[in-house]
Amino acid sequence: GAVVSQHPSWVICKSGTSVKIECRSLDFQATTMFWYRQFPKQSLMLMATSNEGSKATYEQGVEKDKFLINHASLTLSTLTVTSAHPEDSSFYICSARRTGTSGSYLYNEQFFGPGTRLTVL
């Protein structure tokens, strides 16, 4: 499988500060990356789709001004949690989409980063 890295792996910050999380596809180019959030004992929830060179598409209920996404290159997307509050504490996971063809088979795969655990005090 392909490799996706995420940095930092964990962060603790004070309420009101902003936190930036980076997601990188290390061995392939990804025009599309995704940001998920997972609260304890709950499923992964898609927050937004990050498109290289254009604006991100946010899921319903996700505030775009609070969760800023930038996808400036084919291997890097960033998520900035602005003015973080304790309720933003969660596990944030990115994934990168890899598409292509293998013979006549069209594949569309997503590979996940290791996640970032955010704790806001």
Place this chain on the structure above:
Amino acid sequence: RKEVEQDPGPFNVPEGATVAFNCTYSNSASQSFFWYRQDCRKEPKLLMSVYSSGNEDGRFTAQLNRASQYISLLIRDSKLSDSATYLCAVNAPDLRFGAGTRLTVKP
């Protein structure tokens, strides 16, 4: 209706048991289906893709029923190391996950 619905579990089974997880999806145009495994405080890892004809990988068998919009995962001869949360995922067109089913295999 949720896009992907999954047995809530939890499933607690003894070693060697056979266990099955089910998942339904709402978008009939979905083309790709997957089972992921997620260990505690880790990211999901792809366990297997699910193909129309059904597919097997060792002790794991996945099946797809397009008419009923249903996928399943069967684990035979379960091991302690199979304990994890199993997530089904459907491309609709982007990957949407079920809530996950927690499996605990006990000695």
